[in-house]
Amino acid sequence: MIIGFIGAGKMARAIGKGLVDGGVVPATGLICSEPDTKSASPFLDLLPGAQATTDNTEVVRKSDLVILAIKPQVFPEAIPVLKEASAGKLILSIAAGITLEKIRGWLHPTTRVIRSMPNTPMQIGAGASVYAGGSNVTEADYALVHRVLSSAGKAWRVEENQIDAITALSGSGPAYVFHFIDALIQGAIALGLPVNLSRELALQTVLGSAQLASESELAPLDLAAQVKSPRGTTLAGCAVLEENDALNNLMARCLSAAKNRAEELARGA
Ligand SMILES: NC(=O)c1ccc[n+]([C@@H]2O[C@H](COP(=O)([O-])OP(=O)(O)OC[C@H]3O[C@@H](n4cnc5c(N)ncnc54)[C@H](OP(=O)(O)O)[C@@H]3O)[C@@H](O)[C@H]2O)c1
Incomplete structure (x- = not known):
């Protein structure tokens, strides 16, 4: 099996590494x-061992699964020219805010398109x-894409109308978590x-708490x-987060x- 990437940036590298480390394909099966x-x-x-080209059409022709890993803004120019080559192919888009309808409209009517929203912890095999x-x-097709995405973390099949909210959550x-960690560090300093x-205590606290949860x-x-004992320190700290529902708001x-913003991107804004 050959898996191709249009765009070889951060996300393509994260997915490619997951595929090879997870034994889905050897690096020689990547282009x-x-x-x-x-x-x-x-x-x-x-x-x-992976191959590279400057010709996006070559990737589509050679691959059993093509992953569109370019920025959303590049799609209107880069994708329609792949129409003929994409006939009968399975395409996985990881772009934020580009709908299935749009991608299918640019490609051949026989192209099977799956849209996904991964996240950056994929780089260390812990993606959602x-x-x-x-x-x-x-x-x-769904089974193959599930295998591909879960090779670098966990994956769930959802309805497309949930993806903008999911982009806001896990994408x-x-x-948000990096900001929270930084805020803990600044508070401690x-x-x-x-x-x-x-830094070390904040990181281990977030890591350990996420693992425990x-x-x-x-x-x-x-x-x-x-851990909120009456009159204790944790209760005092959490009271600040809960005051006027501050953290939830x-x-x-x-x-x-x-x-x-994801909805705006979908409208091409
Ligand atoms: N990063 C995230 O947190 C995240 C999370 C979920 C989903 N995504 C989605 O993943 C996609 C890729 O994001 P990324 O962070 O990996 O971006 P990235 O690191 O910028 O990678 C995109 C790569 O595509 C190349 N490229 C540009 N135009 C191209 C074309 N016409 N044909 C082939 N390659 C082209 C770029 O080259 P140049 O730099 O030379 O232009 C760049 O190396 C985006 O659609 C994004 O919405 C990202």
């Missing part, structure tokens, strides 16, 4: 295209991805702790309640802004 030969180097350095397909996609979510110790049968707030606004 990517970039506008110039030099910019494919990071992909080829990471995955020795979702996917939704057009009406002519087969169960075998953009890693950045303000209390007089050294920078490195603050993921392995526990308890809901996150029940886990929080377990902030996250609701944050997700809503990201979802609105």
